[in-house]
Amino acid sequence: MTGVAATRRHRRSRTWWKTAIGLLLTAIMLFPVYWMLNVSFTRDQDMRKSPPDLFPAHATLEGYRAVVDQQLPHLGTSLVIGLGTVVLTVALAAPAGYALAKLRPRGGGLLGFVLLAAQMIPGIIMAMGFYAIYLSLGLLQSVPGLIVADSTLAVPFAVLIFTAFMSGIPGELLQAARTDGAGPVRTFWSIVLPISRNAVVTVSLFAFLWSWSDFVFASTLASGGAHQPITLGIYQYIGNNNQEWNAIMATAVVASLPAAVILVLAQRYVAAGVTAGAVKD
Secondary structure, three states, X not given: OHHHHHHHHHHHHHHHHHHHHHHHHHHHHHHHHHHHHHHHOOXXXXXXXXXXXXXXXXXXXXXXXXXXXXXXXXXXXXXXXXXXXXXXXXXXXXXXXXXXXXXXXXXXXXXXHHHHHHXXXXXXXHHHHHHHHHHHHOOOOOHHHHHHHHHHHHHHHHHHHHHXXXXXXXXXXXXXXXXXXOOHHHHHHHHHHHHOHHHHHHHHHHHHXXXXXXXXXXXXXXXXXXXXXXXXXXXXXXXXXXXXXXXXXXXXXXXXXXXXXXXXXXXXXXXXXHHOOOOOO
């Protein structure tokens, strides 16, 4: 009994240290988020204090007033771009993933390699290409142009996720649909897509987050336009002689809320969608 008690104490001790280390690492990783909140409530005259205040001694809402007065149109534009990117990405990637997973088209392996290679292309190179194309088409400084550009980042990843997930759908289920007279389109729409809910949520989340946080395409294709996303709205506060840090951080806080809420709500589906296809029965 003494040996069993000692073993239990040893296990509890190890668990305590693991918990302490985990909390310490979590605090370190979350400190930038706390500092963002702290600065968002700090007055301009207190920004350069040395040492800085760990808590805003004279809290102010000036930064959040600037968000309400100046940034709401940018937030609305980012929301439209994000939702448009989600719709376009799912509309293109889901049928492509189904075709690669179940229809086995000729050259499917080569297409998968091309999709992997496409994710390695630097965004600035793609932005320059889009700039030349949009200049001739008249799509510069337009919301549809940004939606298409942002989708190019999300679609290759989305096709790979859909392909991995749909590869795990039992072939007997699709064969039963074909026996009942359903063609490839009907089978995809009525059987495959509803089953692939986790993959749809995963792809939608990542597509939205990429478009919501995009700066390269926005600064290249929409700078100076009437409809600019929130990343450019934040950038407007930064200049050679003007750095409104409380407004910058307040805007960052507000801009982080939609992404954080969506991530919390969708985390269960994302975990299932990302790991789909990793283990074969």
